[in-house]
Amino acid sequence: MKRFTFWPQAYLGLTFNWGALLGWAAIRGSLDPRIVLPLYASGVFWTLVYDTIYAHQDKEDELKVGVKSTALHFGDSTKEWITGFGIACLSGLALSGYNAEIGWPYYAFLAAASGQLGWQIWTVDLSSRADCNCKFNSNKWFGAIIFGGILAGKLVS
Known part of the structure; x- marks a missing residue:
């Protein structure tokens, strides 16, 4: 996609996050669009965040080629x-x-995840390959916090 559009990160997000739809359908046997469509969209937007940060590592090389x-x-x-x-x-x-009726702990974890994502965005030095890589790699923690929130929220709902 990098040869055709300035939005290859969006294409990556659309393909990577397809698993949210498939996973939900595999577990539940159907799709609930009120739950899975915002979940899918959030994954696409997250991909746009982390992969745009990642792409700043390669921008000089991408310009050359x-x-x-x-x-x-x-x-x-x-x-x-x-x-x-x-x-x-x-x-x-x-x-x-909200649509999945996950309990209140989910939102506490979501607030923590917001802080982690905000930290990435506000502190990333887009001219530093090392810092872009560090912030890109920190997304494992964003995902872990969201996962923890889902688990904690389901325990009380």
């Missing part, structure tokens, strides 16, 4: 874009959790 990415497309506006994607991700997670 003539491929595209959101890092090149957004340029100096990257932090504004990924802030919007982060807000959309967290909103989708909140809506999905």
Whole structure:
């Protein structure tokens, strides 16, 4: 996709997060669009955050070989874009959790995950390959916090 569009990270998000729909259907035997569509969308937006940060590591090489990415497309506006994607991700997670009737601990964990994602976005040095890699790798903690919130929320619901 990098040869065709400045949005390969969106395509990645659409394909990577397809598992949310498949996983729900495999467990439940059907799809509940009130739950799975915001969940799927939140995954796509999360991918746009972390993979745009990752793409900033490669922007000089991508310019040399003539491929595209959101890092090149957004340029100096990257932090504004990924802030919007982060807000959309967290909103989708909140809506999905609400529609799934997950208990209150989920939202406490979601607040913690918001802090972790905000820390990534606000502190990332997009001109430093090492820092972009560090922030990209920190997404394992964002995912772990969300997972913990789902578990804790289901225990009390």
